[in-house]
Amino acid sequence: MKExxxxxxxxxxxxxxxxxxxxxxxxxxxxxxxxxxGFDAVSMNAIxxxxxxxxxxxxxxxxxxxxxxxxxxKIACSESHAQIDQLxxxxxxxxxxxxxxxxxxxxxxLQDEKISRLVLRDLLENGPQRGKEFAEQVFGENFAGxxxxxxxxxKKGELRKEIDPAMxxxxxxxxxxxxxxxxxxxxxxxDVSFTAAPERYSAMLAEILLHGILPKP
Amino acid sequence: MKExxxxxxxxxxxxxxxxxxxxxxxxxxxxxxxxxxGFDAVSMNAIxxxxxxxxxxxxxxxxxxxxxxxxxxKIACSESHAQIDQLxxxxxxxxxxxxxxxxxxxxxxLQDEKISRLVLRDLLENGPQRGKEFAEQVFGENFAGxxxxxxxxxKKGELRKEIDPAMxxxxxxxxxxxxxxxxxxxxxxxDVSFTAAPERYSAMLAEILLHGILPKP
DNA sequence: GCACTGACTGACCGGTCGGTCAATGTGATG
DNA sequence: CATCACATTGACCGACCGGTCAGTCAGTGC
Numbered sequence: 168m169k170e171x172x173x174x175x176x177x178x179x180x181x182x183x184x185x186x187x188x189x190x191x192x193x194x195x196x197x198x199x200x201x202x203x204x205g206f207d208a209v210s211m212n213a214i215x216x217x218x219x220x221x222x223x224x225x226x227x228x229x230x231x232x233x234x235x236x237x238x239x240x241k242i243a244c245s246e247s248h249a250q251i252d253q254l255x256x257x258x259x260x261x262x263x264x265x266x267x268x269x270x271x272x273x274x275x276x277l278q279d280e281k282i283s284r285l286v287l288r289d290l291l292e293n294g295p296q297r298g299k300e301f302a303e304q305v306f307g308e309n310f311a312g313x314x315x316x317x318x319x320x321x322k323k324g325e326l327r328k329e330i331d332p333a334m335x336x337x338x339x340x341x342x343x344x345x346x347x348x349x350x351x352x353x354x355x356x357x358d359v360s361f362t363a364a365p366e367r368y369s370a371m372l373a374e375i376l377l378h379g380i381l382p383k384p
Numbered sequence: 385m386k387e388x389x390x391x392x393x394x395x396x397x398x399x400x401x402x403x404x405x406x407x408x409x410x411x412x413x414x415x416x417x418x419x420x421x422g423f424d425a426v427s428m429n430a431i432x433x434x435x436x437x438x439x440x441x442x443x444x445x446x447x448x449x450x451x452x453x454x455x456x457x458k459i460a461c462s463e464s465h466a467q468i469d470q471l472x473x474x475x476x477x478x479x480x481x482x483x484x485x486x487x488x489x490x491x492x493x494l495q496d497e498k499i500s501r502l503v504l505r506d507l508l509e510n511g512p513q514r515g516k517e518f519a520e521q522v523f524g525e526n527f528a529g530x531x532x533x534x535x536x537x538x539k540k541g542e543l544r545k546e547i548d549p550a551m552x553x554x555x556x557x558x559x560x561x562x563x564x565x566x567x568x569x570x571x572x573x574x575d576v577s578f579t580a581a582p583e584r585y586s587a588m589l590a591e592i593l594l595h596g597i598l599p600k601p
Numbered sequence: 602g603c604a605c606t607g608a609c610t611g612a613c614c615g616g617t618c619g620g621t622c623a624a625t626g627t628g629a630t631g
Numbered sequence: 632c633a634t635c636a637c638a639t640t641g642a643c644c645g646a647c648c649g650g651t652c653a654g655t656c657a658g659t660g661c
Contacts, residue, residue: 345558
């Protein structure tokens with residue numbers, strides 16, 4: 168926990184860097200630590216140390232620990248939202264779209280692990296609602312978008328009528344979330360061979376689901 | 385957080401109850417609180433209060449907070465293990481077995497919510513390994529048992545050869561874990577209709593998977 | 602020169618944390 | 632009754648928590 172690193176990042180930039188330099192360093196440090204260990208397990212001292220500022224300065228830029236956490240979560244949610252937006256491309260056949268969604272969704276989760284962990288932790292924790300609103304909105308739009316894709320496919324007859332789109336969406340997202348959460352554990356099991364190859368996991372997932380989804384095999 | 389409840393549970397039993405009365409009350413209180421809020425967010429004072437004893441007495445029966453947590457987790461794991469053992473009944477056809485497993489597994493998770501939350505939290509947390517060994521063992525045996533069922537079904541030709549048993553097992557367990565974790569969130573989504581009916585969720589899950597699994601639809 | 606501002610800091614606050622300890626009560630054994 | 636083992640307790644400790652505060656300092660406008 169002792170990291171007095173980066174006392175001064177780039178001394179040559181002291182004039183060119185904006186006044187918000189410290190604020191951004193604090194946000195970055197908080198993002199890392201909150202994502203890694205959660206709200207309770209991170210102290211303002213630790214954040215200040217990693218950001219290279221004093222604890223009092225953190226309170227100068229953010230009125231409370233909760234405020235800082237909300238700021239971090241808001242940024243994470245907006246970044247998450249941006250990634251999700253470019254997921255539902257309307258091109259191609261339904262099967263291709265679903266395969267694409269499966270691969271892209273998991274890949275985007277793994278791409279910025281910190282953000283995913285941050286949002287997921289806040290969303291699935293049942294403690295005091297800190298910023299559950301933001302996280303739930305992101306998750307909700309993600310979910311609704313997927314349901315929409317499935318429903319449109321269902322109307323065109325590319326998805327069996329008996330299938331509940333919300334159930335299938337839950338299964339798709341749940342499979343990705345579970346992979347994200349448990350890959351470190353699954354890695355220890357001899358039977359599991361896909362923990363290091365998420366794209367293979369996505370492909371197998373789509374394969375299993377499709378052959379139960381397609382109306383005519 | 386103020387619950388001075390049960391100062392004396394049953395005063396008539398003071399003699400009939402064994403000397404380990406306090407120990408059991410401490411374990412019960414710790415189980416509840418740890419399952420509800422996790423290790424860090426629970427103080428020894430809170431546990432002592434709920435158990436109706438002094439904090440010093442808790443330290444008399446358990447040498448440290450970590451020790452108490454491990455004791456709770458050990459019990460939870462053994463109970464979890466007992467429930468899992470009666471899951472893999474060898475009777476019936478493969479399809480029925482898989483349907484049965486899907487329903488029973490989720491039901492057993494929901495039956496003792498505290499235990500499930502406790503084990504899952506410890507297992508999926510990436511912080512310091514408190515008792516990850518125990519939780520991982522339980523989860524591992526659960527997983528291995530399911531893989532075994534699937535493999536035997538595959539040998540008899542009741543499961544497509546292209547299917548990776550470990551992948552299918554991950555999907556089955558992951559679907560249940562995700563449902564368990566996110567049902568409070570999913571409940572807020574208008575498209576979702578199964579949050580209050582886990583047996584319907586299990587049935588739909590089996591339905592989707594089977595029609596992709598069965599070699600001849 | 603001077604007033605003003607915002608970034609920044611070390612020292613400090615009340616409170617809670619996990620953990621310790623000497624003292625007291627109690628029940629069984631002799 | 633004396634003794635011993637053990638359950639139980641309130642008082643206490645140092646460490647750390649989130650948060651506050653008085654004050655330093657560099658830059659800016661007049």
